Amino acid sequence: MGARDLGERVKDAREAKGLSRRSVAQQADVSYAFVQQLETGVRPDPGARKLKLIAGVLGVTVDELLGDAAESSVPAGTAAKVVHPAREEIDSLLDSxxxxxxxxxxxxxxxLAVTEASSTAPVTV
Structure with a gap:
């Protein structure tokens, strides 16, 4: 399954429920741009936690959004994104x-992100 297929399923579920992108974004606590990018296939990997939140808002299961879970979402010839074990642990903790x-x-x-960005920014003189 490609990112576009996932996006189409999200859009179909959203429209079937009569919700706007903005409404889904607010209820799932994600940005409008995130929902737009997900629906248009620009964001191929929304992450398990966010996809679960969006599925909940849409009244569907994650499996319904993913369609055939056995089909790879990684295009042939590309490397899969490596997820740090700490990110998986954080995701499971966030669920509670x-x-x-x-x-x-x-x-x-x-x-933390702002602090990290400012500490690694090059110093210009």
Missing amino acids: LSPDKLIAVRDMVKL
Whole structure:
């Protein structure tokens, strides 16, 4: 299954439920751009946690969005994205948190990302 197939399934489920992209994004706590990119196939790997959130908003299962799970989503001749074990552990821990706690974790991660970006930015003189 390609990214476009996943995106088409997300779009079909969203339209069947009568929801806008913005509404899905708000309810799943993802950006509008994320939903748009997912539907158009620009974002081939949305991540398990986000796909689960979107499926919940759409009232479908992740399996329904993925279609034939046995079919590879990685095009022939390309390498699969390697997922760090810590990311998988974090994803499983996030599943047990309340929406308020998820927002707090998101804010902390954003702060870490900004701090990381500023500490690795080249110094210009």
